[in-house]
Amino acid sequence: MKASILKKLVCPVCFARGPSGRGPALAKAGKAGPPALACRQCGTRFPFIGGIVNLAGEITRPVIFSTQWAMEFEPLVAAYENLWRPSLTHCISNLQWEMKMSRQLMNVASGMDVLDLACGTGNFTRLFSAAAQPGDVIGIDLSLPMLQRGQRILREEKMTGITLMRADVTRWPFASGVFDRIHCAGALHLFPDLEDVLKAVYRSLRPGGCFVGATYCRGGDFVTQMVQKIAADASWIRWFEPQELQSLTRWAGFTGWEERTFRQGIVFRVQKPAFQGAEV
Numbered sequence: 001m002k003a004s005i006l007k008k009l010v011c012p013v014c015f016a017r018g019p020s021g022r023g024p025a026l027a028k029a030g031k032a033g034p035p036a037l038a039c040r041q042c043g044t045r046f047p048f049i050g051g052i053v054n055l056a057g058e059i060t061r062p063v064i065f066s067t068q069w070a071m072e073f074e075p076l077v078a079a080y081e082n083l084w085r086p087s088l089t090h091c092i093s094n095l096q097w098e099m100k101m102s103r104q105l106m107n108v109a110s111g112m113d114v115l116d117l118a119c120g121t122g123n124f125t126r127l128f129s130a131a132a133q134p135g136d137v138i139g140i141d142l143s144l145p146m147l148q149r150g151q152r153i154l155r156e157e158k159m160t161g162i163t164l165m166r167a168d169v170t171r172w173p174f175a176s177g178v179f180d181r182i183h184c185a186g187a188l189h190l191f192p193d194l195e196d197v198l199k200a201v202y203r204s205l206r207p208g209g210c211f212v213g214a215t216y217c218r219g220g221d222f223v224t225q226m227v228q229k230i231a232a233d234a235s236w237i238r239w240f241e242p243q244e245l246q247s248l249t250r251w252a253g254f255t256g257w258e259e260r261t262f263r264q265g266i267v268f269r270v271q272k273p274a275f276q277g278a279e280v
Contacts, residue, residue, distance in 0.1 A: 001026060001037075001053070001163065002136065002163070003019075004113075004136055005136050005138065005163055006018060006019050006024065006025065006026070006037075007019065007020060007175075007178070008113070008136070008138075008174055008175055008178040008179070009023060009024045009037075009055075009173055009174060009175065010023050010024075010172075010173055010174060010175050011023045011024055011039040011041065011042060011044060011173075012055050012056075012057075012167070012168070012171035012172065012173040013039065013042050013044045013171075014039060014041050014042035014044070016039060016040070016041035016042065017175050018037075018039065018040070021041075022039070022040045022041035023039055023040065023041060024037040024038065024039050024046060025037065025038060025040060026038075027045065034047055034048065035047070035048050036048060036053075037053055037055075049144065049166070050148055050151065051151060052144070052147050052148065052151060052164050052165060052166055053165050053166070054144070054165075054166045055140075055165055055166060055167040055168075055171075055173045056142055056166045056167050056168040056171065057168070057171070059144060067190055068142065068143070071120070071141075071142070071143040071145075071146055072143050072144070072145050072146070073145075074145060077121070077143070077145045077146055077149055078149070080120060080121050080146065080149070081121055081123050081153075085120075085123070085186070089186075089265070091224070091227070092216050092220065092224060092263055092264040092265060093216065093262055093263050093264060093265025094262055094263070094265065097262050097265065098185060098186075098214045098262075098265060098267055099123070099124060099127060099185075101214070101260045101267035102124060102127065102183060102185055102212055102214055102267055103127050103128075105210075105212045105258065105260070105267060105268075105269040106127075106128060106181050106183055106210070106212050106269075107181075107210075108128045108131040108132050108181055109131065109132075110131065110132070110133060110134070110135070111132070111133075111134060111135045112131075112132045112135045112180040112181055113132070113135045113136045113137075113138075113178065113179045113180050113181075114128045114132050114135065114136070114137045114138070114179065114180065114181045114182070114183070115138050115139075115140070115174065115179045115181070115182045115183070115204070116128070116137070116138070116139040116140070116182075116183045116184070117140060117169060117182065117183065117184035117187065117197075117201075118140070118141055118142075118169070118184055118185075118186065118187030118190075119139030119140060119141050119146075119147075119150065119164070120141055120143070120146045120150070120186070121146050121147075121149045121150040121153060122139050122150035122153065122154065122162065122164065124183060124185050125137060125139035125150075125162055125164075126153075126154075126157075126159065126162065128181070128183070129159060129161045129162050130161075132161070133161050134161075135180070136163065137161055137162045137163070138162070138163050138164075138165060139162060139163070139164045139165070140164075140165045140166070140167040140169075140173075141164075141166065141167070142166065142167070142168055142169075143166075144166055147164045147165075147166055150164055151164055169191065169197050169200070170192075170193060170196070170197075172197075172200040172204075174200075174204045175204065176203045176204060177203075177204070177205070177206045177207070178204055178206070179204050179205055179206065179209060180205070180206055180209045180210075181209060181210055181211075181212070182201050182204065182205060182209070182210075182211045182212075183211070183212045183213070184201075184211075184212075184213050184214070185213070185214035185215075185267075186214060186215070187215075188213050188214075188215040188238075188245075189215045189216055189237045189238045189239065189240065190237065190238070191238075194238070194248065195248060195251070195252070198211075198248060198249060198251075198252035198254075199252050199253075201252070202252045202253045202254060202272055205272040206272070207272055207273065207274045207275065208271065208272065208273075208274035209271070209272050210269055210270065210271050210272070211249075211254065211269070211270050211271075211272075212267065212268070212269045213245070213267070213268055214265070214266070214267040214268075215240060215245070215265075215266060216237070216239060216240070216264045216265055216266065217239065217240045217241065217242055217245075217261075217264050217265075217266055218239045218240065218241055218242075218264070219242075219264055220263065220264050224264065240266075245266070245268060246259075246268075249268075249270045253272065253273075254270035254271060254272060255270065255271055255272075255273055256269075256270055256271040257269075257270055258270075
């Protein structure tokens with residue numbers, strides 16, 4: 001793992017920064033086990049699984065038919081990019097439109113460090129890689145099967161500028177002020193504690209950095225609204241009111257709201273002010 005990436009990490013257990021502090025640093029294979037990151041403050045080890053570091057702790061079997069179960073069900077993972085994600089999105093938005101808007105609003109330039117939250121197999125992450133070089137592009141997700149498939153795609157396409165990690169956004173593993181751009185598509189409506197995630201995103205952006213999110217709002221025809229109600233009642237998805245996202249990002253400290261909409265889909269961009277006082 002590149003030294004520049006290690007410098008962006010904090011231990012998700014004790015929050016020590018590494019490797020310049022006492023946080024995560026590379027630990028060689030040996031009697032202690034296979035290659036891993038190890039926190040020098042609390043001693044927690046974070047093993048590599050097929051080249052993907054596991055910062056999210058124990059891998060447990062999700063509740064059957066939950067959203068996380070779907071994200072780890074191998075047949076769905078295999079169909080994710082070409083069938084599952086486009087088909088689901090088509091009901092309320094358009095995946096190609098979302099990807100086009102995300103690329104435009106991210107406006108990644110050479111040397112920028114980019115983080116893609118809930119990256120899945122990395123379909124959006126790969127959009128930013130070429131433009132960001134030689135900057136770091138990191139994709140994180142809680143689903144190991146998604147990440148493993150993403151790793152295979154990177155090998156097949158001979159893309160070497162992306163690092164995939166298993167991480168839990170509720171145990172934020174990144175230091176303050178280490179990214180120029182942070183992106184999240186197709187997951188903001190799934191986070192149970194979105195307010196805390198937005199605060200963490202804000203902290204980890206450099207002054208002047210931007211966050212781009214893609215998600216879905218309430219509305220549409222009668223059938224769409226009925227489907228939204230069923231999904232919300234089952235706690236699958238949080239549907240946003242049109243002004244809710246703007247209020248949430250403003251509460252987290254962001255400014256400069258900009259949005260694009262298509263049907264119930266919304267892609268927005270907000271900015272961390274270039275000059276501010278102490279971090280929240």
